[in-house]
Amino acid sequence: MTAVKVLGICGSTRKSSLNRALLRTVGEHLPEGTVFATWEGLEQLPIFNSDLEDPTPVMTLKSAIASADGVVFAVPEYNYSIPGGLKNALDWVSRPPISSPLRGKPVALVGAATGISGTMRAQLHMRQMLVYSDTPCMSQPEVLIPRAHERFDKAGVLTDEPTRQLIGRFASAFVAHIRRFELK
Numbered sequence: 649m650t651a652v653k654v655l656g657i658c659g660s661t662r663k664s665s666l667n668r669a670l671l672r673t674v675g676e677h678l679p680e681g682t683v684f685a686t687w688e689g690l691e692q693l694p695i696f697n698s699d700l701e702d703p704t705p706v707m708t709l710k711s712a713i714a715s716a717d718g719v720v721f722a723v724p725e726y727n728y729s730i731p732g733g734l735k736n737a738l739d740w741v742s743r744p745p746i747s748s749p750l751r752g753k754p755v756a757l758v759g760a761a762t763g764i765s766g767t768m769r770a771q772l773h774m775r776q777m778l779v780y781s782d783t784p785c786m787s788q789p790e791v792l793i794p795r796a797h798e799r800f801d802k803a804g805v806l807t808d809e810p811t812r813q814l815i816g817r818f819a820s821a822f823v824a825h826i827r828r829f830e831l832k
């Protein structure tokens with residue numbers, strides 16, 4: 649069976665980001681036969697401007713998404729929505745709509761927040777945006793991690809066992825979600 653290629657994109661640029669730690673944990677829980685890589689260029693993207701040809705970091709991002717079988721977004725919550733940097737990346741990747749690498753690409757969302765709603769509002773906004781690019785976003789299980797700073801240790805290791813089990817179920821479900829679509 650062909651290896652399933654999963655790309656992880658973290659919406660935080662912070663060095664000790666809880667969402668990056670969460671994404672890494674997802675990567676560790678993906679089943680055998682899965683290849684996991686992350687894309688880290690969020691800070692290199694200029695603010696979207698349709699006057700510009702795709703700058704090199706945008707081309708790199710588009711090609712990373714195009715060559716993956718599925719994408720996991722780790723979505724922080726900023727002011728009840730997604731961070732501007734992540735929105736900017738989506739804006740770039742969504743244009744032109746007809747050839748967006750997100751069109752038809754299986755994706756899933758995870759999110760960690762220090763607040764009590766665990767990125768619920770940000771993830772709903774993200775799902776709404778993905779409707780425009782006709783991107784099949786996995787519905788369940790949801791990974792909404794509240795008070796995340798109490799569940800990860802200083803080294804970014806997820807120490808909360810029930811949350812680890814949730815990530816395991818999420819990782820298996822995501823590969824099944826991807827397999828519903830044709831692998832490249």
Ligand SMILES: Cc1cc2nc3c(=O)[nH]c(=O)nc-3n(C[C@H](O)[C@H](O)[C@H](O)COP(=O)(O)O)c2cc1C
Nearest residue numbers: 660662665666667668724725726727728761762763
């Ligand atoms: C500008 C800003 C806005 C924030 N807004 C929210 C929010 O609306 N809801 C929430 O639960 N946490 C909010 N937080 C706290 C984040 O959940 C917390 O900083 C989290 O660690 C960010 O993710 P990261 O660790 O991956 O960078 C906000 C933080 C910042 C810096």
